Amino acid sequence: MPVRNKTVSDVERMFNARTIAIAGASNDLNKFGGMTLHTLMEGGYEGSLYPVNPKATEVQGLKAYPSIADITGTLDLVLVVIPAKFVPGVLKQAAAKGACGAAILSAGFSEAGRFDLEDEILAVSKECGIRLMGPNIQGINYLPNKLCAMFFPVIKTRGPLAIVSQSGSVTAALSEWADRDGMGISAAINLGNQTDICESDYLDFFAEDRNTHTIVMYLEGLKDGRRFLGALEKAAYLKPVVILKSGRSETGAKSAASHTGSMAGNHEIFSAACRQYGAVSVQDLVALYDSAKGLACIAPPKGNRIMIISTSGGAATLSVDEAESLGLIIPSLSAELKASLERLGLSPLAHISNPLDLAGIAANHFLESARMVDRYNIADSILINFADPVAGAVEVIKTLASELKASLAVSYMGGGEEEKKGSLEIQRMGLGVFPSPERAVRGIAAVTWRAQYQRKRSAIEEKKDA
Amino acid sequence: MPKKSRQFVLEPQAIEYLEKYWIPYPAHGFARSAKEAAEIADMIGFPVVLKVVSPDVPHKTDVGGVSLGLNDPDEVQAGYKSLIARVTKAAPGVDVKGILVCRQAEEGLEVIVGALDDDVFGPTVMFGLGGIFTEVLKDVSFRIVPLKPIDAEEMIQEISGFPVLSGIRGQSRRDINGLVDLIVSVSNLVGNEPDIKELDLNPVRIYEEGVLTLDVRIARRT
Numbered sequence: 001m002p003v004r005n006k007t008v009s010d011v012e013r014m015f016n017a018r019t020i021a022i023a024g025a026s027n028d029l030n031k032f033g034g035m036t037l038h039t040l041m042e043g044g045y046e047g048s049l050y051p052v053n054p055k056a057t058e059v060q061g062l063k064a065y066p067s068i069a070d071i072t073g074t075l076d077l078v079l080v081v082i083p084a085k086f087v088p089g090v091l092k093q094a095a096a097k098g099a100c101g102a103a104i105l106s107a108g109f110s111e112a113g114r115f116d117l118e119d120e121i122l123a124v125s126k127e128c129g130i131r132l133m134g135p136n137i138q139g140i141n142y143l144p145n146k147l148c149a150m151f152f153p154v155i156k157t158r159g160p161l162a163i164v165s166q167s168g169s170v171t172a173a174l175s176e177w178a179d180r181d182g183m184g185i186s187a188a189i190n191l192g193n194q195t196d197i198c199e200s201d202y203l204d205f206f207a208e209d210r211n212t213h214t215i216v217m218y219l220e221g222l223k224d225g226r227r228f229l230g231a232l233e234k235a236a237y238l239k240p241v242v243i244l245k246s247g248r249s250e251t252g253a254k255s256a257a258s259h260t261g262s263m264a265g266n267h268e269i270f271s272a273a274c275r276q277y278g279a280v281s282v283q284d285l286v287a288l289y290d291s292a293k294g295l296a297c298i299a300p301p302k303g304n305r306i307m308i309i310s311t312s313g314g315a316a317t318l319s320v321d322e323a324e325s326l327g328l329i330i331p332s333l334s335a336e337l338k339a340s341l342e343r344l345g346l347s348p349l350a351h352i353s354n355p356l357d358l359a360g361i362a363a364n365h366f367l368e369s370a371r372m373v374d375r376y377n378i379a380d381s382i383l384i385n386f387a388d389p390v391a392g393a394v395e396v397i398k399t400l401a402s403e404l405k406a407s408l409a410v411s412y413m414g415g416g417e418e419e420k421k422g423s424l425e426i427q428r429m430g431l432g433v434f435p436s437p438e439r440a441v442r443g444i445a446a447v448t449w450r451a452q453y454q455r456k457r458s459a460i461e462e463k464k465d466a
Numbered sequence: 467m468p469k470k471s472r473q474f475v476l477e478p479q480a481i482e483y484l485e486k487y488w489i490p491y492p493a494h495g496f497a498r499s500a501k502e503a504a505e506i507a508d509m510i511g512f513p514v515v516l517k518v519v520s521p522d523v524p525h526k527t528d529v530g531g532v533s534l535g536l537n538d539p540d541e542v543q544a545g546y547k548s549l550i551a552r553v554t555k556a557a558p559g560v561d562v563k564g565i566l567v568c569r570q571a572e573e574g575l576e577v578i579v580g581a582l583d584d585d586v587f588g589p590t591v592m593f594g595l596g597g598i599f600t601e602v603l604k605d606v607s608f609r610i611v612p613l614k615p616i617d618a619e620e621m622i623q624e625i626s627g628f629p630v631l632s633g634i635r636g637q638s639r640r641d642i643n644g645l646v647d648l649i650v651s652v653s654n655l656v657g658n659e660p661d662i663k664e665l666d667l668n669p670v671r672i673y674e675e676g677v678l679t680l681d682v683r684i685a686r687r688t
Contacts, residue, residue: 225586229610269584272608276617460616 010131011197011205014101015142015187017076018047020149021068021099023090024081024106025051025059033081034060035151036105036139040079043141043148043156050075067093074098079149080135084108087135088120095128101197103149104135110193111136118195125196137192138168141175143185144211150188159184160213160296160430162206164199166191166220170285174216177289182427183297186212198223200231207235214240214296216288217279220247229277236278240295240450243279244288245270278453280446287442290434294409294443297432298381300451301407305329306444307379308355309369310437315387315411316355319437326445330354337376344368354379363392367399374404381407381444385437389418394425401431407447409433411440473663475684476519477566484682487655489648489667491679494568500546504539506567513537513570516545517681518553522560524683529556535570542567571678575630575640576669579649581611581656583663583687589656593618593649595627596669603627613653618646631672644677645670663687 022040024033037051037060051059054066065071068078068090078094080087080102091102109118118135125132133140139150143158153172157179165171168190175188186209189202199222206212215235222228235241248267274281280295282288306328310316323330333341333354341352346369349359356373358365370382382404386393393412401408410433412423426433434440475483478496485491495506496519507514518531526532530552533545546565553562576596584590587610594606607621622628622645633639648670656662664685671678 222586225584226588229587266584266586268606269587269590269608269610272621273587273590273610276609276620456616460614 007201008205016145019076021050021078023052039148039154042154044146078102080104091124095130101131103133107136109135132196134192137190141188155179157184161185162212163188163216164202165218170218182424200227203231203235207238216292217243219245232277241279242291243274290439290442291446294446298409298447299407301380301448303380305331305379307373307382310385312387313357315385315437316357322438322441331378361388361390363396367396384410386412389415393422409440411437473688480682480684487651489651492569498564500543503546504542507542510569515568515570517566519563529553574671574673578668581665599627611653611657618649640672
């Protein structure tokens with residue numbers, strides 16, 4: 001048996017908890033303790049829930065317990081939503097009931113200047129062997145166990161992304177985006193103060209978690225930079241990782257003695273470190289989401305050549321602009337391929353080039369021209385830009401996804417109700433569909449970068465082995 | 467005296483670090499007198515450059531502490547004396563240890579390779595083209611130590627000015643493999659020498675074949 005990292009097993013046990021106590025559970029849905037129990041129930045949690053509230057006999061229809069000590073049987077996890085000063089005591093009681101860990105949603109620790117309280121919970125954690133997530137978090141959500149333990153939102157759409165974020169609102173926003181457009185998530189974690197379990201531990205866990213395809217991180221700093229790089233190297237080897245680090249405007253160079261020191265901004269170094277160890281590094285939240293979707297839903301392209309096929313000239317030009325600025329190659333079409341495309345009977349207004357402007361909305365024109373382009377093997381990825389309602393779009397994409405050698409991505413915009421319905425259906429098939437051409441190109445660029453990184457590294461490994 | 471300068475390693479010692487890690491530096495010798503300087507110059511070949519060696523002078527050119535293009539032993543002797551006179555006039559009371567005599571390098575494209583100690587990740591290497599590319603445009607790239615050759619390769623290709631190295635407007639391609647070796651050596655140096663906090667190789671000349679460090683500054687951990 002391979003020796004598993006203890007923290008990874010602990011996180012796994014916490015995420016897969018079958019019995020949970022909620023310290024601070026309330027009937028009042030305006031209180032955090034009320035919200036947390038509510039989202040858990042709304043999320044469809046199937047294990048046993050034990051609300052703890054000394055002033056109530058029943059909370060949200062469940063039997064309530066005056067204290068954790070009054071619960072019969074053992075606990076896997078305790079959710080802590082009580083004032084900070086009571087947390088150390090509750091942790092001890094939970095440990096006595098066999099709880100592997102606690103997710104402490106309560107605030108009022110080091111972030112509020114109460115370093116003493118944070119030291120105290122860490123001491124209890126070490127002494128009693130109870131692991132801590134948080135404190136000062138909006139919650140955790142692990143969908144394989146329907147464990148939506150958050151103030152909000154209730155996210156039930158299961159999908160490829162594990163979201164690990166310093167900020168609670170970023171956690172919520174990314175989860176909601178993925179939920180709404182049908183992609184879904186495997187987990188959403190808010191880091192908080194990271195008193196015990198930290199960003200590198202989650203990276204270790206999600207690297208091994210077979211329910212997660214792509215790891216999405218929003219970071220503001222790191223607890224231990226070197227350890228993080230080690231965890232990142234391993235995780236990025238196993239699956240895609242995309243990272244947004246905020247704080248671009250901060251410049252480092254506080255105590256720079258040398259010229260090199262004065263050139264260094266923390267942000268540039270952070271971003272370089274992520275790329276060096278295999279993570280896609282992005283500069284804003286929308287790019288984080290689009291890159292994550294690209295990595296999760298677009299097959300890794302074999303190179304960086306992109307073919308763009310559009311209903312409209314506008315979408316085509318926007319795609320080209322973004323593709324060029326991201327270093328993708330836009331191959332031109334051979335005379336032979338042009339002739340073959342012309343024989344397909346496209347609109348007389350169509351512009352046969354790359355980008356290919358079909359000047360029409362006939363779904364079969366997309367199908368036939370993409371097939372033809374793929375036959376000539378001139379592109380590693382093909383972007384389909386639907387920029388009007390296209391009847392039959394879903395079927396065309398479904399067919400192309402199964403046939404094409406090139407990787408496939410879709411942008412769908414300006415198509416009203418047809419678009420809304422079509423986009424959702426395409427996304428639900430696990431194919432990447434984006435709300436604008438530039439965003440689709442960003443998704444393609446992310447997955448292309450990772451594929452290239454892996455090719456380069458494996459070429460080096462092969463050389464070593466030879 | 468600026469107290470800060472004390473954290474810098476004297477250039478002759480800094481060069482020893484370069485030699486230990488196979489980082490190319492011109493033929494050189496350390497002289498304590500004009501006569502000794504002329505003898506060293508005779509041995510390493512002309513033209514030569516003289517550089518003041520003093521713990522109190524972090525920026526040699528600010529005090530006239532560098533002489534270029536000396537072509538024979540007499541010029542070196544005269545150059546030695548006038549350099550000492552300039553420095554002691556510009557910065558009275560400085561402790562001058564002697565003068566470094568270096569073989570003058572041929573003209574070439576200049577780049578900068580440096581290392582710093584990042585708060586989050588520790589030792590980190592920086593690369594950029596020389597002059598305004600680095601100073602004004604901040605066209606530089608970073609990698610965390612230790613660097614593999616592929617990391618060095620990628621950080622060279624990553625800067626916007628890369629075409630200047632790979633050959634534009636009829637210019638020949640520069641020795642990028644030599645530069646990769648040098649960058650990896652810098653990574654080994656700062657990775658293995660825990661006393662070193664920051665390092666500047668500025669400039670490094672890069673030729674069609676070969677690279678050469680012209681100036682090195684190393685700051686110790688204080």
